[in-house]
Structure formats: structure tokens, C-alpha cells
Amino acid sequence: MGNQENLSNEEIFETMNTGKKMLFFTAGWCPDCAFIKPAMPDIMKKYDQYDWITVDRDANLEVAQHFGIMGIPSFIALEDGKELGRFGKGERRTPKEVEDFIQSIA
Template sequence: MAVVTITKENFEQEVLQSAKPVLLDFWASWCGPCRMLSPVVDEVAEERTDVKVGKVNVDEQPELAGEFGIMSIPALLVFEQGKLVRQAVGARPKASVLELLG
């Protein structure tokens, strides 16, 4: 499944109303660890059809970053049935991202 670009305009529909668990990657283009994590998140999106994967550019969506208290990036947030259930900060190996999904 393709990665969805998440904005404050589509957040409710794509994340809160999603029937599937949602993995959100909060990132920025200037962030080195974000660039390391991005291909891992893309791989998870390709392999896990049971999960929706979205990316939030914190420079373009500061309201969303603020709403979830994102102080460090990359930050991964997992939502299930519209609720934030798990989160992790920093670049991590694929196994760790998959573990975060449960």
C-alpha cells in the first residue's frame, strides 16, 4: 500500500476514521535520521497491507506536530481505532518498527 501524505485537512479521515491501524512518521527534509528511517517506513507500507502508513512533514504541518507534542524527529506514532496507542522517537531498524506495530 502506498504511503499517504497526512495533513491537518485529511488527518481525521485518514487516521482517526481508519479501519486499519495507522503508522505515522513525523519527519522533515533537513533531518538526517528521518532520511535514514524513510525507506524503512516505505518498506513497511509495501509489506504490511493490514496497516495504513502515513507521513507528516513537520515543517508543513506544525499544527499536527504540536497537537501530538512532537519535540524530536523522526517520531513514529501508531493509532488504532482513532486512538494513539504507541509511539517511538528516533531512527530505528525495520524489526523495531514492525515491533511497534505489534
Template structure:
């Protein structure tokens, strides 16, 4: 499954449906955000049942504010449209797999 870029307008349609979605709140100027991008690419290839979405907080402040994103990268796991887990800062692939697996 490809990683999707989500906007404030498309958030509900892309994230708040059924299944498990990992949402990466990021910004282009954020160093740790750049570091986690290839980790998310690998995770996307390895975990078939997971959808990954990216929200640029500079361009989409409404979504970031709605979910209390104060630092980036913030990754929130949504299960059937509801936020069920959150991690802040750079995470290894194994750490992200562990977080996601608790909700699949």
C-alpha cells in the same frame, strides 16, 4: 498500500479512522528522517494491514503540536483513531515491525 502524505487539514480523515496507522512526523532537513524513509517503504510492502502516513512538521505544525512531537523523526501508532504507541529517532525495520505488531 502506498504511503500517504498528510496535512493538518487531512489528518483526521486519513489517520483517525479504523485500523492501524503508523504516522511519521518528519522534515526535509532532518538526517535521521531521510534515513528512515526507505525503512518505511520496506515496511509498507511487508505489512499489508498497516497504513503509513507522513506529516511534514514544517508545513503542518498543528498536527505535530497536537501530539507533542518535540523531536523528529517521531513515529506514532494509531489504533482506531487513538494514539497507542510512540517511538522517537531512527528505528530499524524489525524494531518498527515489533511496535506495530503489538497493536494489530
């Protein structure tokens, strides 16, 4: 399905209500986000049953507040707008940990 970036709050809220979505909350200043970011294209390609949405926590503060995101990087899996699971809470994560989370909600 691919990755969508630079969406407005409104666009994210509209698109998250249909199908399987994986929200990846990140920010340019976040060192733990920078750690996982190089692995994300491969993870997104491997788990393409999700439509990935990269959410900039600062640019999309309304979305981050809606989901109660206090730390980044964080991941939230949705299906038709319903939360399937979340992972992260602002701690450094390895690519394997991210993949284990995705597999746990499959």
C-alpha cells in the same frame, strides 16, 4: 492500504479517526529521518494492515503539536483515532527497531 503524503493538517485530522493508521513524522532536513527513509517503503508494504500517513513535521506543525512531537523521526499508531502506541522521539532507529515497535502493538 498504502501511504499518503502531502496531506493538509485538516486532511490528516479527518482521516486519522477511522481505521488503523500509522503516522510517520519526518522532515527533509532531518538526518535520522533520511537514515530510515529508504527502508520505509518495504516496512509500509509489509505492515499494510495500517494506512500509513507520512507527516512532514514542518508542513504539518499543527498535527505535530497535537501529538506533542518534539523529535523526529517518530511513529504513532492509531485505531479509530485512539493512540495504540508511539515510537521514536527523534533518535536514529533501525528498520528492525521500527518493525519491533509495530509488532509490539499488533
